[in-house]
Amino acid sequence: MQIPPQASERHTLSVTVDNEAGILARIAGMFSARGYNIESLTVADVTEDAAISRITVVTSGPPSVIEQIIAQLDRLVPVHRVTDLTAWGPHVTRELALVKVAGVGDHRIEAMRLAEVYRARVVDATIGSFVFEVTGTPEKIDKFTELMREVGLVEVARTGVVAITRGREAV
Amino acid sequence: MTAERSGAEILIQALTDLGVEVVFGYPGGAVLPIYDALFRQDKIRHILVRQEGGAAHAAEGYARATGKPGVVLVTSGPGATNAVTGIADALMDSIPMVVITGQVPTALIGTDAFQECDTVGITRHCTKHNYLVKDPARIGEVVHEAFHIATSGRPGPVVIDLPKDVQVATAGYTRPDAPVAHRSYKPQVNPDARLIEAAVEMLAAAERPILYTGGGIINAGPTASLMLQQLQALCGAPVTSTLMGLGCFPASHPAFLGMLGMHGTYEANHSMHDADLILCLGARFDDRVTGRLDAFSPKSKKIHVDIDRSSINKNVRVDLGIVGDVGVAMADMVALWKARGHERQDLTPWFARIDGWRAKQSLAYPPSVAEIMPQHAIKRLWAATNHLSPIISTEVGQHQMWAAQHFDFERPNKWLTSGGLGTMGYGLPAAIGAQIGFPDALVIDIAGEASIQMNIQEMATALQYELPVKVFILNNEYMGMVRQWQDLTYAGRHSHSYSEALPDFVKLAEAYGWTGIRIQKPDELDDGIAQMLAVKGPVMVDCRVSKMTNCFPMIPSGAAHTEMLMQAEEVSGEMDDAARALV
Numbered sequence: 126m127q128i129p130p131q132a133s134e135r136h137t138l139s140v141t142v143d144n145e146a147g148i149l150a151r152i153a154g155m156f157s158a159r160g161y162n163i164e165s166l167t168v169a170d171v172t173e174d175a176a177i178s179r180i181t182v183v184t185s186g187p188p189s190v191i192e193q194i195i196a197q198l199d200r201l202v203p204v205h206r207v208t209d210l211t212a213w214g215p216h217v218t219r220e221l222a223l224v225k226v227a228g229v230g231d232h233r234i235e236a237m238r239l240a241e242v243y244r245a246r247v248v249d250a251t252i253g254s255f256v257f258e259v260t261g262t263p264e265k266i267d268k269f270t271e272l273m274r275e276v277g278l279v280e281v282a283r284t285g286v287v288a289i290t291r292g293r294e295a296v
Numbered sequence: 297m298t299a300e301r302s303g304a305e306i307l308i309q310a311l312t313d314l315g316v317e318v319v320f321g322y323p324g325g326a327v328l329p330i331y332d333a334l335f336r337q338d339k340i341r342h343i344l345v346r347q348e349g350g351a352a353h354a355a356e357g358y359a360r361a362t363g364k365p366g367v368v369l370v371t372s373g374p375g376a377t378n379a380v381t382g383i384a385d386a387l388m389d390s391i392p393m394v395v396i397t398g399q400v401p402t403a404l405i406g407t408d409a410f411q412e413c414d415t416v417g418i419t420r421h422c423t424k425h426n427y428l429v430k431d432p433a434r435i436g437e438v439v440h441e442a443f444h445i446a447t448s449g450r451p452g453p454v455v456i457d458l459p460k461d462v463q464v465a466t467a468g469y470t471r472p473d474a475p476v477a478h479r480s481y482k483p484q485v486n487p488d489a490r491l492i493e494a495a496v497e498m499l500a501a502a503e504r505p506i507l508y509t510g511g512g513i514i515n516a517g518p519t520a521s522l523m524l525q526q527l528q529a530l531c532g533a534p535v536t537s538t539l540m541g542l543g544c545f546p547a548s549h550p551a552f553l554g555m556l557g558m559h560g561t562y563e564a565n566h567s568m569h570d571a572d573l574i575l576c577l578g579a580r581f582d583d584r585v586t587g588r589l590d591a592f593s594p595k596s597k598k599i600h601v602d603i604d605r606s607s608i609n610k611n612v613r614v615d616l617g618i619v620g621d622v623g624v625a626m627a628d629m630v631a632l633w634k635a636r637g638h639e640r641q642d643l644t645p646w647f648a649r650i651d652g653w654r655a656k657q658s659l660a661y662p663p664s665v666a667e668i669m670p671q672h673a674i675k676r677l678w679a680a681t682n683h684l685s686p687i688i689s690t691e692v693g694q695h696q697m698w699a700a701q702h703f704d705f706e707r708p709n710k711w712l713t714s715g716g717l718g719t720m721g722y723g724l725p726a727a728i729g730a731q732i733g734f735p736d737a738l739v740i741d742i743a744g745e746a747s748i749q750m751n752i753q754e755m756a757t758a759l760q761y762e763l764p765v766k767v768f769i770l771n772n773e774y775m776g777m778v779r780q781w782q783d784l785t786y787a788g789r790h791s792h793s794y795s796e797a798l799p800d801f802v803k804l805a806e807a808y809g810w811t812g813i814r815i816q817k818p819d820e821l822d823d824g825i826a827q828m829l830a831v832k833g834p835v836m837v838d839c840r841v842s843k844m845t846n847c848f849p850m851i852p853s854g855a856a857h858t859e860m861l862m863q864a865e866e867v868s869g870e871m872d873d874a875a876r877a878l879v
Contacts, residue, residue, distance in 0.1 A: 126877060142480075143479060146428070147417075154421055189609065196610075197606050200604060202481045
């Protein structure tokens with residue numbers, strides 16, 4: 126017996142929640158309990174009094190599943206608002222990565238050159254290594270780490286995606 | 297600010313202020329301060345169960361019968377974990393319930409302390425919401441908020457975990473004047489007027505409409521059931537009900553088609569399949585109702601009224617989704633229908649077709665003089681008791697489906713059953729909870745001999761509080777529904793579905809201080825039931841029924857509404873892997 130696959134699309138959701146103990150477990154647990162994907166999840170408080178956190182979730186699934194994810198998030202008691210940024214329209218998506226590269230000679234020079242092209246900053250340097258800080262879309266960071274692999278990539282740390290709509294309106 | 301008092305006293309005061317009359321519980325180390333506070337007051341009655349799972353189901357039964365939230369009090373660790381099944385059950389069936397669990401002192405949380413478990417972690421996804429309260433000053437506010445959340449919107453269970461030191465520490469408590477608007481939780485009660493208008497126009501134009509009603513109507517209160525009758529009287533549509541909705545529309549009404557779904561009637565399922573409009577009221581297109589989704593009611597427009605937005609378009613895509621309280625929505629529809637002066641369509645051809653399906657007599661069963669047919673036992677029980685408008689609870693399995701098929705309900709809040717989670721062991725504690733709510737009512741748990749043993753210890757609770765509950769066991773010595781599926785799917789290989797060592801239920805009843813009655817032959821049935829009803833105290837009836845009878849009609853898992861099995865002879869015997877993978 127085979128389990129048939131379904132066509133899926135990727136959506137970026139912005140979720141504002143009460144900044145309380147266990148809220149991340151509530152959100153992440155809802156995804157795992159109902160079998161939904163989390164491709165990226167970031168969270169930080171965003172109001173002056175630190176009472177509200179903003180969670181950015183990148184998820185994927187068929188349109189009906191995306192609709193369910195939004196409804197299921199929305200009915201959690203501490204959730205204030207769920208916005209599907211992908212459905213909303215133009216929005217800016219950014220991720221930050223720290224990329225450690227080790228090497229000498231040509232590899233080291235090539236790494237520096239590529240970093241300049243990708244506007245990555247050097248945040249740590251030793252005789253044999255660099256740590257680059259790079260921001261951009263997840264695709265840009267994928268590309269950068271892929272190139273770094275050729276010139277001595279040691280390890281990568283990524284933040285996951287944050288996103289905001291373009292224009293003057295708040296969600 | 298009032299005088300300081302302990303967290304435990306604040307809890308009891310808040311419960312009292314909320315009008316709580318009864319708490320189902322079991323004491324233990326981590327709730328001793330609360331039990332002491334309970335001891336020193338006389339407003340709240342405490343019902344001591346025999347296992348915490350019994351407390352949760354009793355609270356469910358109380359809530360389902362009275363419409364008030366059920367309250368549970370248990371200790372930390374095993375107290376909380378024992379209650380989890382009842383909590384999950386309440387979530388699935390949308391039962392308002394508040395569960396207070398003791399917790400180890402805050403300083404010991406996370407140290408694997410004695411009787412510690414991560415109660416909020418364990419219950420996070422089987423509650424509507426839960427709290428760990430670390431500050432006694434927050435207890436009052438949390439308790440009031442918990443009741444608001446448990447009872448509003450789509451009702452459900454809320455857990456409040458209270459560490460022991462927080463129960464002992466002191467703080468002030470002021471009773472809130474009015475329910476404070478919640479920061480983020482704002483269930484939509486009033487439906488959008490434009491959507492109601494669209495629904496009424498669709499209903500008025502339909503030639504083959506059907507009202508598909510569910511437990512949400514019971515949750516919306518008795519006035520919602522009256523509103524359903526008004527709406528039906530206006531539009532004339534036939535009415536079917538889910539397992540959870542039985543009683544929201546009178547079974548004796550000529551437009552009632554009986555239950556739909558896996559063990560529903562032929563006429564209900566065929567009407568759903570051939571309808572041109574389904575108006576779903578407080579039901580959720582559960583897999584037991586829809587059968588195979590791609591064959592579900594292909595020709596109909598569908599309207600879904602639900603207070604939980606996430607229920608709409610979850611399993612079945614609908615043409616019109618309306619978020620709101622189903623009672624309010626029906627009242628709005630009735631008002632608008634009258635205001636527009638709609639005339640109902642001529643539904644004669646539709647009812648003529650329905651009569652054709654009814655003629656199939658899908659609930660008929662082969663009579664027997666040698667043995668008691670379980671369906672017959674239910675019908676006789678109904679005949680002997682329906683004038684008393686009894687409250688019926690059930691366990692889970694064949695007996696539950698037979699009760700749903702053959703025991704007719706005229707009113708809401710009379711039928712207590714575990715629908716979503718399907719919890720064996722629900723019926724006896726639920727009957728106890730209902731009897732606490734209605735001491736003078738006739739409360740009967742229609743049980744199976746396997747299910748009843750899952751919470752058999754609660755017989756002692758009934759005795760202690762002099763609750764005259766009746767347990768009517770349809771004893772076929774099998775886990776009948778398991779056996780039925782093994783007959784259907786595994787060529788009758790009865791793997792571990794036979795109970796080789798059953799207790800003598802009559803002696804068991806006597807050991808617990810109950811009256812025990814055994815019914816073995818068809819001609820003993822009516823006398824046995826009369827005997828049961830004549831006893832003032834609790835009675836357990838061991839009714840020996842036909843052992844191999846299976847429950848029909850049935851839509852096999854993964855089949856369409858039009859592919860019902862009517863009789864045992866139609867059972868194929870073996871199924872492929874795809875069918876075996878279905879629940």
